[in-house]
Amino acid sequence: MYTDSTHDPSESKSIHTSSLKAKSIQAKTRLEHRKNASVIKAHNLAHAAVERDASKPDEAPQKIDARQDHKVKNTNSQKNQVDSAVSPYFSVQDxxxxxxxxxxxxxxxxxxxxxxxxxxxxxxxxxxxxxxxAIAGLEQSRGGSIYLSNQRLTDKRARKSFAVAPAKRGMGMVFQDYALFGHLSVAKNIAFGLNKWSTADKKARVAEMLSLVDLTEHADKRPNELSGGQQQRVALARALAPKPKLLLLDEPFSNLDVVLRESLAMSVRDILKRTNTTAILVTHDQNEAFAIADKVGVMHQGKLVQWATPSELYHEPVSPFVAEFVGEGAMIDGIIKEGHVETALGDIYRRMEVYDEAGYPQYCEYDYPNGTPIKVLVRPDDIIHDDDSTQTALVVGRVFRGANYLYRLQLDDGQTVLSLVASHHNHEIGSHIGILPILEHVVVFDETDVNATTWSEYDGVERFADIRQD
Ligand SMILES: Nc1ncnc2c1ncn2[C@@H]1O[C@H](COP(=O)(O)OP(=O)(O)OP(=O)(O)O)[C@@H](O)[C@H]1O
Structure with missing residues (x-):
């Protein structure tokens, strides 16, 4: 697979630009392209264990097993000192x-x-x-290591395997079912993890947290007197109150309706950013993931397939699975012809992150032999509606999305692509519209890597039916 941004700039010296079939090409238009009780009790016990530790943020970090030999200890100590300047705040390895x-x-x-x-x-x-x-320590790991804030939490690679107890990891947790104490007021729920704090500090912290989640006026209510969104904000405040080193959120919005999910997701991100909280969220909803996260990891059958920013996942998926899972789009056929890809939308040249003196991007050949079948990922924002274009496509479906229509367009050879068009461009099904494919950043895959069944389903009946709902 090729994607421009994965190209190492250092490669540029080795690119023999004069031999490149594809030349420096100025884009036709430089359009901006990137454009309950026992259950709750169980939860609460785990939750309480995790939170209590976080209430002692100044406690000395858990020491590495003293029985480990001296040499290893010294090495690790030196390593931690060296690494503290450069190592990530939180890392999980293997x-x-x-x-x-x-x-x-x-x-x-x-x-x-x-x-x-x-x-x-x-x-x-x-x-x-x-x-x-496993990160919280609630499941034992069988291999690998976890470091948080320069503290080793678990390491199954060490001579003697090592794991810090959940309650000592300094983590907070927010669960799908809120796991609030029903017999306690909102304020007392928030204060739950602050049992080591002085009365004055606790009072101030609870007031701060109530204000942070905008629930000050509900401080004396019981959880069952609050809406689902409000209860989840109490859960968030409770988890944040002890200043956890890492906040873990497990499907925190899944009990909420769609509208509330979106607004709460945005407000949670805002709260986490304001408090500079490092957090990990679990969700199966990509809109939620994109709304909240700086880095999203797509998991498939136990493996983290790609760990990247939302934009990178969308525009530079490392595999057809990620391409399909993240965002909408279509895979169209292509074939390698002398270093570039010929498709029904036009020829695609492999663009490098290398520019000539005039600032124009440089292109090189794809490494496939002539005649290799290729699949090209075309996102809805790769197909621009342009009334002046001589290239046209047949509107075969559309769905109204407020600001945009998502059009399903059939190309001359029968293949279909999607296009996002501002909703004041109201084109009927059956009409032809001008299109301008922007293929500068598309991702191509070797056809053999693409699961055709997956993609035909993805681009098939279900979504087609969606689009036909006018
Ligand atoms: N306590 C357990 N004992 C045995 N198998 C388990 C246990 N918990 C989870 N599993 C299995 O491990 C796999 C992963 O489960 P996990 O809950 O981590 O998935 P998930 O991605 O979070 O799913 P979901 O989105 O449905 O919550 C599943 O096959 C599940 O059946």
Missing amino acids: LIVGYDDTIVVDGLSLTLQQGEIGCFLGYSGCGKTTALR
């Missing part, structure tokens, strides 16, 4: 977690800087919650 004979999380690695929000996104059963619970 994490393996399983139940009985089954590996559920397989070699998960990721990093987060302080204040960054990460997210595990994936289909049900792919291992998201298990990964989160």
